[in-house]
Amino acid sequence: MAVPYVSEQDFESEVLRSELPVLIDFTATWCAPCKTVAPEVEAVARELEGKAKVVKIDIDKSKRIAASMRIQAVPTFIVFNRGRPVAAEQGVVKRARLRELLDPFLPRAEGAIRAVELAAAIRQGQVIPVDTREAAAYGRARIPAAVHIPIEEIEGRLAELHMMGGAPVLYCRSGDKTKELAQKLAEAEVPVAFLEGGFLAWEAEGLPIERPD
Numbered sequence: 001m002a003v004p005y006v007s008e009q010d011f012e013s014e015v016l017r018s019e020l021p022v023l024i025d026f027t028a029t030w031c032a033p034c035k036t037v038a039p040e041v042e043a044v045a046r047e048l049e050g051k052a053k054v055v056k057i058d059i060d061k062s063k064r065i066a067a068s069m070r071i072q073a074v075p076t077f078i079v080f081n082r083g084r085p086v087a088a089e090q091g092v093v094k095r096a097r098l099r100e101l102l103d104p105f106l107p108r109a110e111g112a113i114r115a116v117e118l119a120a121a122i123r124q125g126q127v128i129p130v131d132t133r134e135a136a137a138y139g140r141a142r143i144p145a146a147v148h149i150p151i152e153e154i155e156g157r158l159a160e161l162h163m164m165g166g167a168p169v170l171y172c173r174s175g176d177k178t179k180e181l182a183q184k185l186a187e188a189e190v191p192v193a194f195l196e197g198g199f200l201a202w203e204a205e206g207l208p209i210e211r212p213d
Contacts, residue, residue: 003038003045006055008062014055016083021105022053023098026069026076028060033092034075040095047099051106081105111182112196113169115205118143121169128166130154132178133199143171143202144210151177158190171195171202 003025006014015022025041027034045054059066059074069078069085079087079101087101103114113121121127122145129143132151142148147164149157151172161168170178175198182194195201203209 003041003054003056006057006062008064011057011062011065014053015080018053018080020051020053020107021086021102022055022080023102024078024080025054025056026059026066026071026074026078027056028058028074031074037075037092040093040098043095044098044102047095048102048106052102077101079105108196109179109183110186111191111193112179113193114196115202115207118169118195118202119205119207121167126166127169127193128164129195130161130164130168130170131199132170132172132181137173139212141199141209141211143199144208146171146210151181154181155185158185161192167193169193169195172198174198174200 006024015024023041023044025034025037041054041056048054057065059071069076073090075091075093077089077093077098078085086105089097089101118127118129122129122143129146131138131142131146131148132154134150135148138146138148149161151170154161154170170181170192171194172178175194175196178194178198179196182192185192197204
């Protein structure tokens with residue numbers, strides 16, 4: 001996915017007035033590290049299409065913007081949200097770090113909980129993770145203290161779900177199935193939280209995993 005360039009003429013409309021958060025890659029044609037990081041920037045643009053805007057600004061063609069943003073070196077990344085710069089990073093940055101810069105400003109589905117937020121809530125005894133995967137996957141590896149209720153049984157066991165010792169947080173492998181279920185339940189006025197990104201997101205954060213022997 002080619003990341004579009006923003007000029008000084010369209011900076012206001014494309015960045016300052018954008019309804020979505022904007023990640024700006026300040027770059028230059030002569031900059032070798034900029035070429036190195038380009039695939040990471042393109043990957044983030046693909047992943048977050050519709051949720052965030054990713055653009056480039058050539059510091060040689062947009063000198064006033066580069067000066068006003070005090071760009072000292074390229075590549076430099078700045079996140080704008082609601083017309084204001086809210087995060088920045090400099091140098092060859094991995095895709096995961098670019099996502100981290102944008103994450104706090106991305107639109108979130110109702111009931112979505114991130115892995116690190118879930119881990120903190122579990123430690124405080126506020127929530128009970130509910131593993132909705134098949135029994136074999138639950139048996140191999142799971143979030144510590146997770147209760148197993150297959151996803152196809154959730155709607156028939158809502159009373160049980162809400163009588164647990166903490167607020168239930170559903171999770172599946174990648175988060176897609178529990179996101180759909182949470183949306184469906186929210187429409188029926190039975191809101192329930194789910195783990196954004198599912199068990200894969202929990203693993204990616206390096207959080208504790210229970211592996212029964």
